[in-house]
Amino acid sequence: MSKTEVDYLEELIAFKTVTGDRNESKKCAQYCANFFKSLGLRTQIVEYSGYPNVVATTQDTKKPKILLQAHMDVVPAKDELFKLDKTNDKLSGxxxxxxxxxxxSYFRVLERLSKPANKYDFGIMLSFDEEIGGTNGVKALLDDGYSCKICILPDSGKDWHIETSAKGAWFVELVKKGKNAHASEPHTGINSAEILNSALNELLELRQKYDTSDLTLTLTKFTSGEAMNQVPDHAEAILDIRYRNKETLSKIEAQLSEVAEKHGLHTDTKMLGACMDVDRRDKSVCEFVDIAQRVLGREIEEGHSSGSTDGRYFCDKGIPCIVLQPNGEGRHSDNEWVDRKGVEDLTEMILQYIEKYAIID
Ligand SMILES: [Zn+2]
Structure with missing residues (x-):
C-alpha cells in the first residue's frame, strides 16, 4: 500500500530543518531529491551560500509551465515537536x-499522476531559507533563470482564502548635513535637525493622500546632534514605508525625492522588499480557483496579507502566484497544526490542475 500525505508529513517533520542548519537541510533536501528522482523527474540540488534548494522538473527545462513551491525550513522548536502528532484530524508538529x-501533498500528487511524469510540464521547487528572507532560496533561483508560467505556493491565506496581495516594505534613511555653531548664534550655522524635521513633517503629511491599505509611512528613527548647546551639523531619520503595489512605490519614491531635493537631504535605501500583487482575473489563476472551488464545494474568497511570503519574488518577476492553504493554526508556536482533510484537498486540487493544464499533447 502506498503512503499517505500523513506518512510523508511525518517523515518530513522528523528532519530538524531549522533555518541555517545546513547539515539537516542538506539531509532533507537529499531525501526529497531521491524521491523525485525515483519518479523520473530531472532533479538537482542547487546551493547558494550553503543553503540547498531542490528543483525537480518533468521536462529538461528551468522554466516548467506550472511550479509547485514550498519552503522546508522551520523556526526552532522543542525536540518533541519534530515528531508528528497525528492522533486526530489536526496534524501537529x-x-x-x-x-x-x-x-x-506534492509527493502524493506525483504518485497519483495518471501518466508517466515526462508526459507533463511542471516542476517542484523546495527552498530552505524562507524564514530569514529567501535570498538564498527563491530569490536566488529566480535570479538564476528558474521560472514558470504560474506558481502554486501554499504558504499563507486563512482557510483557503486566496491571497492576492501583500505589502512590500521600503526602509529609507534620510540624512541632512549642516554646519556646527554655538546654539546662541544659530544664524552662523546650518541646523540639520531643524531642516530634517521640516522635511519629515512634509513627508508625514503625504500620508493623508493614501489609504492605509495602499500605503503606510512611519517615522521610526530620528537622531541628531552631540551637545545641548550646539547647532547640530548632522541629522538622520528612518522611514518605514509599506506599499501595496509597484505603482504606489513609484509614486511615493517620486514624492520623497522631491522633498529630499527641496531640503538638500541625502537618501539611502536600507531595505527594499517587493510586494505581492496578483491579478485575480489572470487566466491561470482563474483556472486553478475553479478547480479548487469544485474540490471544496464552496466559493473561495480573496484575502490580503500584511505579512509576506516568497510569493513576492515571483510577482516581482511578473509571474502569477497562487497563495492559499488549508485550515491550520499556530505557525511558529508550540501548537502548530494543519487540517488533515485540507492537505488531502490540496493534493486533489493540484492533481486535477496538472492533469488538465500541464499535459503535453
Ligand atoms: Zn512559511
Whole structure:
C-alpha cells in the first residue's frame, strides 16, 4: 500500500530543518531529491551560500509551465515537536502548517499522476531559507533563470482564502548635513535637525493622500546632534514605508525625492522588499480557483496579507502566484497544526490542475 500525505508529513517533520542548519537541510533536501528522482523527474540540488534548494522538473527545462513551491525550513522548536502528532484530524508538529504539508501533498500528487511524469510540464521547487528572507532560496533561483508560467505556493491565506496581495516594505534613511555653531548664534550655522524635521513633517503629511491599505509611512528613527548647546551639523531619520503595489512605490519614491531635493537631504535605501500583487482575473489563476472551488464545494474568497511570503519574488518577476492553504493554526508556536482533510484537498486540487493544464499533447 502506498503512503499517505500523513506518512510523508511525518517523515518530513522528523528532519530538524531549522533555518541555517545546513547539515539537516542538506539531509532533507537529499531525501526529497531521491524521491523525485525515483519518479523520473530531472532533479538537482542547487546551493547558494550553503543553503540547498531542490528543483525537480518533468521536462529538461528551468522554466516548467506550472511550479509547485514550498519552503522546508522551520523556526526552532522543542525536540518533541519534530515528531508528528497525528492522533486526530489536526496534524501537529513543527512545520506541519508552515509548510511541510505542501511538500507531502506534492509527493502524493506525483504518485497519483495518471501518466508517466515526462508526459507533463511542471516542476517542484523546495527552498530552505524562507524564514530569514529567501535570498538564498527563491530569490536566488529566480535570479538564476528558474521560472514558470504560474506558481502554486501554499504558504499563507486563512482557510483557503486566496491571497492576492501583500505589502512590500521600503526602509529609507534620510540624512541632512549642516554646519556646527554655538546654539546662541544659530544664524552662523546650518541646523540639520531643524531642516530634517521640516522635511519629515512634509513627508508625514503625504500620508493623508493614501489609504492605509495602499500605503503606510512611519517615522521610526530620528537622531541628531552631540551637545545641548550646539547647532547640530548632522541629522538622520528612518522611514518605514509599506506599499501595496509597484505603482504606489513609484509614486511615493517620486514624492520623497522631491522633498529630499527641496531640503538638500541625502537618501539611502536600507531595505527594499517587493510586494505581492496578483491579478485575480489572470487566466491561470482563474483556472486553478475553479478547480479548487469544485474540490471544496464552496466559493473561495480573496484575502490580503500584511505579512509576506516568497510569493513576492515571483510577482516581482511578473509571474502569477497562487497563495492559499488549508485550515491550520499556530505557525511558529508550540501548537502548530494543519487540517488533515485540507492537505488531502490540496493534493486533489493540484492533481486535477496538472492533469488538465500541464499535459503535453
Ligand atoms: Zn512559511
Amino acid at each position: 513543527r512545520g506541519a502548517f508552515d509548510m511541510k504539508f505542501a511538500c507531502a
